[in-house]
Amino acid sequence: MELQKVDLFIMTNAKFFEAHHLGWIREQLIQMDDSKWPTLQMQQFKDPTTYLIVSLLGGSLGIDRFMLGDTGLGVGKLLTCGGLGIWAIIDWFMIMPAAREKNMALFQNVLSYA
Amino acid sequence: MSRNRLYTIVLLACAGGSLWLWIQNSRHLLAQNGETNACLIKTLTGVPCPSCGTTRSIFELFDGHVMSSLQWNPMGIMVLLIMVISPVWILLDLLLRKDSFLRCYSRAEKQLQSKWIAMPAMGLVVFNWVWNICKGL
Numbered sequence: 482m483e484l485q486k487v488d489l490f491i492m493t494n495a496k497f498f499e500a501h502h503l504g505w506i507r508e509q510l511i512q513m514d515d516s517k518w519p520t521l522q523m524q525q526f527k528d529p530t531t532y533l534i535v536s537l538l539g540g541s542l543g544i545d546r547f548m549l550g551d552t553g554l555g556v557g558k559l560l561t562c563g564g565l566g567i568w569a570i571i572d573w574f575m576i577m578p579a580a581r582e583k584n585m586a587l588f589q590n591v592l593s594y595a
Numbered sequence: 596m597s598r599n600r601l602y603t604i605v606l607l608a609c610a611g612g613s614l615w616l617w618i619q620n621s622r623h624l625l626a627q628n629g630e631t632n633a634c635l636i637k638t639l640t641g642v643p644c645p646s647c648g649t650t651r652s653i654f655e656l657f658d659g660h661v662m663s664s665l666q667w668n669p670m671g672i673m674v675l676l677i678m679v680i681s682p683v684w685i686l687l688d689l690l691l692r693k694d695s696f697l698r699c700y701s702r703a704e705k706q707l708q709s710k711w712i713a714m715p716a717m718g719l720v721v722f723n724w725v726w727n728i729c730k731g732l
Contacts, residue, residue: 541636
């Protein structure tokens, strides 16, 4: 793919991925076929900041995990008052990396199936 | 989610829950009946969350009072069942090198995500929450 497009994608979407993955993502995008570009553009990546806010406000009820698609963990948090409050606090720090991990899985999905 | 990660999280959660029950039971036996509050929502707002009362519900179950346990919080029975069944299931899986718990978890997760199950489940949680607030837990 054109370098200009790749750099545009990296600039606009850097916050959705872990910093140490960006180099690999750039390499993959350069090698990627142009036909996959529209599909990649249409993907709705999860904004880690939104998840942090949700985790701070509704983490004890597991709402952050439900939104992320980890329904099982959400139920676990809901049934245990956010893991007696401890799990809820741990998730304040873990939810942003978890959201970025989901985005990475989505990106890899597009690369392999689109 | 990978098999090992799920099993670690569930085992840790069950171990934490058992430790919590053991600590609370020791306090109960020593007649230190002051309220211990581990719920962030209740600590911050004073309003109980949907799962407040679970510990007391489990203690009622230990004493054989099923109806009283249901009155404290019906979620207590669910939590106790999960805490008893899942570690045994996981240990069996680890011994037999299987992943039946992971497959069951994934299937349950998919079913819970369908709106026909998610909506009634959410309704029940909200109902339980309102009930908890009315009971003044």
